[in-house]
Amino acid sequence: MTETKSEKNEKLYGSDLPSEQESGNEVVGQVSDISGFEQQKAALGSAHFNRLGWKRLTVVLIVEAIALGSLSMPAAFATLGMVAGTILSVGLGLIAIYTSYVVGQVKLKFPEVQHYADAGRLIMGKFGYELVGVMFVLQLTFLVGSHCLTGTIAFLNITNNGTCSLVFGVVSAIILLLLAIPPSFAEVAILGYIDFVSIMSAIFITIIATGIQRTDAGVASDWSAWPTEDLTFTKAFIAISNIVFAYSFAICQFSFMDEMHTPKDFVKSIWALGLIEIVIYTLTGALIYVFVGSDVKSPSLLSAGNLISKVAFGIALPVIFISGSINGTVVARYIHGRIYKNSVTRFINTTKGWVTWLALITIITLIAWVIAEAIPFFSDLLAISSALFISGFTFYFPAIFWFKLIRQGKWYAKENIVKSISNGIVFIIGMIVLVGGTYASIVDIMNQYEEGTVRGAFTCAPFE
Numbered sequence: 280m281t282e283t284k285s286e287k288n289e290k291l292y293g294s295d296l297p298s299e300q301e302s303g304n305e306v307v308g309q310v311s312d313i314s315g316f317e318q319q320k321a322a323l324g325s326a327h328f329n330r331l332g333w334k335r336l337t338v339v340l341i342v343e344a345i346a347l348g349s350l351s352m353p354a355a356f357a358t359l360g361m362v363a364g365t366i367l368s369v370g371l372g373l374i375a376i377y378t379s380y381v382v383g384q385v386k387l388k389f390p391e392v393q394h395y396a397d398a399g400r401l402i403m404g405k406f407g408y409e410l411v412g413v414m415f416v417l418q419l420t421f422l423v424g425s426h427c428l429t430g431t432i433a434f435l436n437i438t439n440n441g442t443c444s445l446v447f448g449v450v451s452a453i454i455l456l457l458l459a460i461p462p463s464f465a466e467v468a469i470l471g472y473i474d475f476v477s478i479m480s481a482i483f484i485t486i487i488a489t490g491i492q493r494t495d496a497g498v499a500s501d502w503s504a505w506p507t508e509d510l511t512f513t514k515a516f517i518a519i520s521n522i523v524f525a526y527s528f529a530i531c532q533f534s535f536m537d538e539m540h541t542p543k544d545f546v547k548s549i550w551a552l553g554l555i556e557i558v559i560y561t562l563t564g565a566l567i568y569v570f571v572g573s574d575v576k577s578p579s580l581l582s583a584g585n586l587i588s589k590v591a592f593g594i595a596l597p598v599i600f601i602s603g604s605i606n607g608t609v610v611a612r613y614i615h616g617r618i619y620k621n622s623v624t625r626f627i628n629t630t631k632g633w634v635t636w637l638a639l640i641t642i643i644t645l646i647a648w649v650i651a652e653a654i655p656f657f658s659d660l661l662a663i664s665s666a667l668f669i670s671g672f673t674f675y676f677p678a679i680f681w682f683k684l685i686r687q688g689k690w691y692a693k694e695n696i697v698k699s700i701s702n703g704i705v706f707i708i709g710m711i712v713l714v715g716g717t718y719a720s721i722v723d724i725m726n727q728y729e730e731g732t733v734r735g736a737f738t739c740a741p742f743e
Contacts, residue, residue, distance in 0.1 A: 331465050331535065333544035338471035339464050339535050339605070340552045344528035345478055345559065346426070346602035350485065350578035351521045352564030357573050358518035360505040361565060367522050368561040375526035376553035378677035378705060382529050383545040385680050386536045393537045394613045395530060395672060402676075402683050411676075412613070418530065418668040419610040420643060421661050424651030426603025427451045427644075428658070433592040433599060435741050436581075443739035445652070451600070452648040458604035459640045462612060462627045464538050470601045477597035481580060482563050484591045488583040489570035500572030507573065513726075516719035517662070521577075523673070523712055524665045525560055528552060530672040531609045607647070611640045655733045659724045666716025674709025678702040 331339070356364035385398055392398050399411025430451030431444055461467060493500060506515070532549075536542050567579045576582045580591040615636060619625040624632045651657050681702045682690065690699040727733045734740065 331468070331538040332540065333547045335465060335468040335471075336535055336539060336545065336548040337551045338468045338475070340528050340532075340548060341555065342467060342471040342474045342602055343531050343535075343605050343609075344526075344552060345475070345556060346598055348521070348525050349478065349482065349560055349563055350580055352525065352560050353567035353571065353575045353579040353582075354577035355518040355521045356564040356568040357502075357575050358507060358510065358514055360503055360507075361568065362504045363506060364522075364564055364568070365561055367519060368564060369557055371522055371526055372553055372557035372560065374705060374708065375529070375556075375673060376549055377701070378673055379529045379532060379549040379553070380546065381677040381681050381685060381702075382532045383536065383542075383549065384685050386533055386545070387542055388684065390542070392533055393616060394534050395532075395676075396613065398533060398676070398680065402679055411671075412617075414668045414671065415530070415613060416610050418664055418672075419606040420647050421650070421664050422606040423455060423603055423610075423644060423647035424657065425661050426599055426606070427455060427648050428651050430454065430596070430599050430603070433596060436592050437589050440741045444741055445737060445739055448648060448652055452644055454600045455604045455607060455647075456641060456644040458600055459607040459611065459644065460637065462608065462615075462636055464535055464605075464608070467601075467605055467608065470597075474598050474601040477595055477601075479559075481591045481595040481598070482559065484587065484594065485580045485583045486563070486566050486570070488587040488591075489567055489579075492584065493570045500569060502569045502572050512715075513719045513722045516715045517723060520662060520666060520712065520716045520719065522560070523716070524669055526553075526556060527665070527669040527673050528556075529677065530669065531605075534609050534612060607640055607643050611636065611643055614643075615639055653736045655736055656724045656727060659720050659727070662720040662723070663717055666713060666720055670709045670712035670716065674712060675706045676709075678706035678709065 352364075352368065359367065382398075385401075386392055389398075389401060392401070394412075395415050396408050396412035400408035403410065427448060428451075431447040434447040434450065435441070435444055458470070532545075536545055539545065563579075567582070568575055571579070571582045574582075580588050580595070582588075583591055615627070616625050619632075619635070623629060624635060627633060627636045654660055681698065686695060686698070688695055690696075724733075
């Protein structure tokens with residue numbers, strides 16, 4: 280029997296919600312006993328946050344998903360070999376499209392789900408809501424910190440280590456903060472076009488430059504179809520993790536779809552994004568690996584030569600900061616919406632709304648910068664958090680969603696058996712990434728300490 284909207288809301292938010300008799304015609308989150316001014320602000324806010332069409336959603340997903348991580352693909356190909364690298368790049372991309380489709384199906388069936396944490400409540404109750412909420416906040420805050428460090432590395436490269444890295448870190452944090460101010464994803468979509476041109480230009484410059492260098496050398500590179508001979512489990516899994524995390528766009532999908540005026544159109548967006556990612560990642564990984572060989576650096580634009588790498592980093596600055604800032608916007612929207620769930624303040628179109636919003640994104644950006652600078656092995660900490668969290672957001676949570684929320688009938692029924700097996704495999708992949716990625720990252724941290732290559736905290740020293 281089909282559930283009514285109020286029954287779905289009760290399942291999601293618990294029995295503390297007012298019943299239809301108690302609330303009249305009110306909807307979830309609507310504020311009762313408010314003035315005419317507040318009613319006007321609520322109506323304007325609701326309209327403001329429902330302007331995304333599927334094309335803009337595609338652009339916003341591109342902003343969130345495609346960043347300089349794409350330029351780590353050639354190094355992954357160098358570790359795994361051309362055959363395994365290509366298979367994993369295409370295969371994991373197709374799986375990510377499917378799991379994103381499942382996430383979208385959950386949003387359509389339970390339209391009251393605004394963020395990933397709300398979906399956690401559907402499968403595990405209050406505990407799931409809090410657990411997934413913590414995972415959501417930590418991962419996105421760490422990603423803001425990661426982009427802050429990437430911006431620092433870019434400025435250091437462009438200026439030949441022109442000043443203390445802490446200075447460039449502060450500059451990067453300020454830029455990320457300013458770009459995170461617009462609270463609506465529809466506004467971010469405008470910057471998305473600049474973001475996409477930025478990353479594509481950086482990739483093309485790197486591919487062309489490395490290709491010209493290989494032609495001038497007159498000698499073929501040492502690329503191989505097979506993995507490197509000294510391949511260890513840790514090296515292999517770090518390479519696999521880089522490919523897995525490149526397709527981690529499902530984490531923000533609930534948040535983005537919540538602003539769509541026609542949510543059912545999301546399918547067009549995820550197919551467009553997924554296919555664009557597969558093409559970009561596979562061609563970038565394969566071509567640059569062929570041109571440079573086994574010595575390719577990560578990010579690979581460092582392999583384009585001293586001058587060209589500066590040019591590429593300069594062109595990549597928009598994607599570094601635009602893609603980084605949207606993570607801050609998403610996590611701030613989740614926290615702000617949770618604090619002011621039953622207040623007009625959540626629409627961020629009143630004085631209190633803007634003051635609290637600006638304070639929140641400032642705090643999030645500051646925390647991200649402090650964590651990134653204070654933890655000497657932050658890049659590996661990010662890898663651990665990605666192994667712990669992205670494995671869930673992209674793989675095992677969507678598989679659980681299908682079994683518990685989407686599936687109709689027995690799992691072994693004729694109409695369900697193929698999907699049951701497919702989602703079971705996706706769940707297993709998530710568990711492998713969870714365990715293997717976490718183990719490989721911890722071993723890598725231990726190796727860095729043994730080799731004495733761990734960077735100091737709050738240091739002016741340039742990044743290696």
